[in-house]
Amino acid sequence: MSVFVLRRLLTLLATLVGASLIIFLVLDALPGNAAQMLMGADASADAVRALTVKLGLDQPLAVRYLQWIKGLLVGDLGNSYVYGTPVASLIAERLVLTIPLAIMAMTITVTLALSAGIYTAANHNKLGDVGVMSLTQVGIALPNFWFAILLVLLFAVRLQWLSAGGFSGWEDGIWLGVKSLLLPAISLAVVQAAILARVTRSAVLEVLREDFVRTARAKGLGKREVLWSHVLRNAMIPVMTVMGLQFANLLAGTIVIENVFYLPGLGRLIFQSIANRDLIVVRNCVMLLATMVVIVNFVVDVLYAFIDPRIKVHDL
Amino acid sequence: MGEQRVMPLIEVENLGVRLNTSRGPAQAVRGVSFALKRGETLGLVGESGCGKSVTAMSLMGLLPDSAVVSGSIKLDGNELARLPDADYCRLRGNRISMIFQEPMTALNPMHTIGHQVAEPLRRHKKHSAAQARKEAIALLDRVGLPDPARRVDAYPHQFSGGQRQRITIAMALACEPDLLIADEPTTALDVTIQGQILDLIADLVEERGMSMILISHDLGVIAENVQRMMVMYGGTVVESGPTDEVFRRMGHPYTQGLFRARPKLGARKGTRLKTISGTVPELADLAAGCTFSDRCPLVIDQCRAALPPMVDVGPGHVVRCIRTDVSMAENVGALSA
Numbered sequence: 001m002s003v004f005v006l007r008r009l010l011t012l013l014a015t016l017v018g019a020s021l022i023i024f025l026v027l028d029a030l031p032g033n034a035a036q037m038l039m040g041a042d043a044s045a046d047a048v049r050a051l052t053v054k055l056g057l058d059q060p061l062a063v064r065y066l067q068w069i070k071g072l073l074v075g076d077l078g079n080s081y082v083y084g085t086p087v088a089s090l091i092a093e094r095l096v097l098t099i100p101l102a103i104m105a106m107t108i109t110v111t112l113a114l115s116a117g118i119y120t121a122a123n124h125n126k127l128g129d130v131g132v133m134s135l136t137q138v139g140i141a142l143p144n145f146w147f148a149i150l151l152v153l154l155f156a157v158r159l160q161w162l163s164a165g166g167f168s169g170w171e172d173g174i175w176l177g178v179k180s181l182l183l184p185a186i187s188l189a190v191v192q193a194a195i196l197a198r199v200t201r202s203a204v205l206e207v208l209r210e211d212f213v214r215t216a217r218a219k220g221l222g223k224r225e226v227l228w229s230h231v232l233r234n235a236m237i238p239v240m241t242v243m244g245l246q247f248a249n250l251l252a253g254t255i256v257i258e259n260v261f262y263l264p265g266l267g268r269l270i271f272q273s274i275a276n277r278d279l280i281v282v283r284n285c286v287m288l289l290a291t292m293v294v295i296v297n298f299v300v301d302v303l304y305a306f307i308d309p310r311i312k313v314h315d316l
Numbered sequence: 317m318g319e320q321r322v323m324p325l326i327e328v329e330n331l332g333v334r335l336n337t338s339r340g341p342a343q344a345v346r347g348v349s350f351a352l353k354r355g356e357t358l359g360l361v362g363e364s365g366c367g368k369s370v371t372a373m374s375l376m377g378l379l380p381d382s383a384v385v386s387g388s389i390k391l392d393g394n395e396l397a398r399l400p401d402a403d404y405c406r407l408r409g410n411r412i413s414m415i416f417q418e419p420m421t422a423l424n425p426m427h428t429i430g431h432q433v434a435e436p437l438r439r440h441k442k443h444s445a446a447q448a449r450k451e452a453i454a455l456l457d458r459v460g461l462p463d464p465a466r467r468v469d470a471y472p473h474q475f476s477g478g479q480r481q482r483i484t485i486a487m488a489l490a491c492e493p494d495l496l497i498a499d500e501p502t503t504a505l506d507v508t509i510q511g512q513i514l515d516l517i518a519d520l521v522e523e524r525g526m527s528m529i530l531i532s533h534d535l536g537v538i539a540e541n542v543q544r545m546m547v548m549y550g551g552t553v554v555e556s557g558p559t560d561e562v563f564r565r566m567g568h569p570y571t572q573g574l575f576r577a578r579p580k581l582g583a584r585k586g587t588r589l590k591t592i593s594g595t596v597p598e599l600a601d602l603a604a605g606c607t608f609s610d611r612c613p614l615v616i617d618q619c620r621a622a623l624p625p626m627v628d629v630g631p632g633h634v635v636r637c638i639r640t641d642v643s644m645a646e647n648v649g650a651l652s653a
Contacts, residue, residue, distance in 0.1 A: 210421060211416060211418050211421040211422045212421060212422055212423055212424040212425075214378065214416065214422075215416060215422045215423065215424075215484065215487075216424065216435075217378055217408070218376060218378065218408055218409060218413065218414045218416075218488075219408065219409035219435055219436045219439070219487065220405045220406065220407070220408040220409035220410055220436060220439055220440060221405065221409075221435070221439065222401065222402065222405050223401070230424050230426075230427075233426045234424070234425070234426055307426070308426060309425070309426065309471040309473070310425055310471070310473050
């Protein structure tokens with residue numbers, strides 16, 4: 001078990017190093033000089049050069065990369081080119097919104113997907129199965145921003161239950177915060193839930209065909225008991241794998257959804273920083289997203305071993 | 317009080333099973349009738365697809381939902397055919413148990429073997445967890461699993477095929493069933509293990525006074541392990557009788573073909589194995605008449621007209637063939653052939 005975790009941890013570190021290299025090189029290769037951008041098109045060449053030196057952009061590539069990594073390790077992410085404030089505090093402010101949003105969206109995704117997936121598998125080829133599966137087909141085809149606008153039209157404009165956008169913060173009570181994140185979380189979750197429901201359904205159906213299900217029935221267990229006590233745990237491995245991957249999709253989705261709902265979250269920060277060529281913010285935000293995705297997948301891998309006793313022996 | 321007829325443990329009458337296959341509805345089993353007294357053993361023989369397993373699964377009430385069962389299956393006089401699943405659940409694993417062919421996949425990889433052996437005890441006997449665990453260890457010990465007290469918490473992947481089959485046997489025996497159905501219990505095992513497992517099953521059947529239905533395509537296994545046998549072909553029983561009697565005077569051309577097709581020790585190197593020419597018919601498109609007529613060396617026009625009736629050829633020995641006069645005359649001394 002510990003060998004397994006150790007090996008996974010080493011993979012995780014290697015992935016992060018790789019990700020940091022790619023992020024750094026890609027952003028560096030982008031056209032457009034941050035100093036020029038900041039000073040405006042008609043700034044003098046001397047002034048631009050001076051700012052370039054001040055920002056450290058004249059240093060060689062390797063030096064700048066190592067400086068960035070060193071900063072990451074001690075938690076000093078540098079200052080935003082645009083705002084002049086520390087990037088770390090900029091990100092921290094935004095995470096207060098984006099992390100709860102991601103958790104809410106993931107919770108909705110998992111709840112919807114598991115109920116729909118298990119229900120349809122248990123009623124294979126019956127009317128309920130066909131109906132729910134057609135709905136998931138629609139769900140997969142929906143662009144999330146368009147669905148978000150539909151939700152706003154219904155719940156904010158017509159019914160006036162929820163606000164159309166903006167975030168009230170957590171100071172006025174948790175419920176108000178949750179309320180302002182509800183529509184964005186649902187918009188993010190619907191597509192993911194539709195995909196995950198289909199994965200769950202096929203995973204459960206596959207396990208239902210296994211011999212040990214017949215053995216369990218031969219012992220006198222009813223269909224429902226077999227489903228809960230024998231089938232689900234076996235079906236969870238593919239479902240969790242997809243869940244891990246979906247977490248990445250979900251984070252990427254926040255960039256669009258936070259813009260639709262005017263939410264001051266990480267996604268919006270990334271979007272604005274790209275527009276402003278505030279590359280130091282972009283670089284650190286993207287690195288943070290990559291880290292979150294890698295860590296979630298690491299957790300999924302470790303959970304495999306808890307679910308499936310065979311993995312402890314064979315390793316992955 | 318005259319002579320009281322002993323009620324059979326299980327009585328099957330005119331059992332028919334219609335399955336929905338990808339090629340359309342198929343009559344997988346038809347007109348199967350037999351009765352089994354407490355403690356009696358019965359063998360079902362035939363090629364794959366002849367309806368042996370479907371017969372067994374209909375006794376277990378575990379056919380697919382789309383299957384249509386006709387006829388009657390009685391356990392101690394109570395009708396089981398078309399019994400609601402909830403009621404059947406009280407019998408399965410309790411009064412009727414089953415051992416399957418594939419020990420490698422018949423156990424749930426996610427649960428300990430102790431949990432799986434204890435499951436029927438907890439369900440049917442309402443044992444507490446501790447009680448069921450103790451009982452499971454005793455059962456695992458009885459089926460010859462080494463060091464059961466320590467290995468009860470191990471997972472299926474930590475055992476060999478033979479050991480896993482012992483575990484499934486322990487599971488099937490947990491509630492001391494009246495009827496044990498063993499569907500090719502040794503087919504997936506090494507030859508050296510096969511004998512041990514069959515001996516174990518035979519010992520347990522005798523020790524507990526169970527009835528057993530043993531399904532096999534292996535005539536040797538049948539000859540050594542059951543009192544009576546039924547040969548199935550194309551969903552029908554083509555021959556049935558006491559094992560000794562059937563082996564001494566095989567009446568059906570199909571039974572004779574099966575017997576000739578078995579590999580023989582001491583055959584000269586390079587000798588081809590005898591086969592029955594033709595292939596097993598698709599159950600979806602069976603014609604009227606004898607199911608074996610297309611492959612039978614003795615076929616005459618009359619065979620294709622209607623399904624032949626059962627013909628009495630000896631004490632308790634019946635054959636579904638209208639040409640037994642020829643087949644049994646030719647087959648004198650089959651065992652020495």
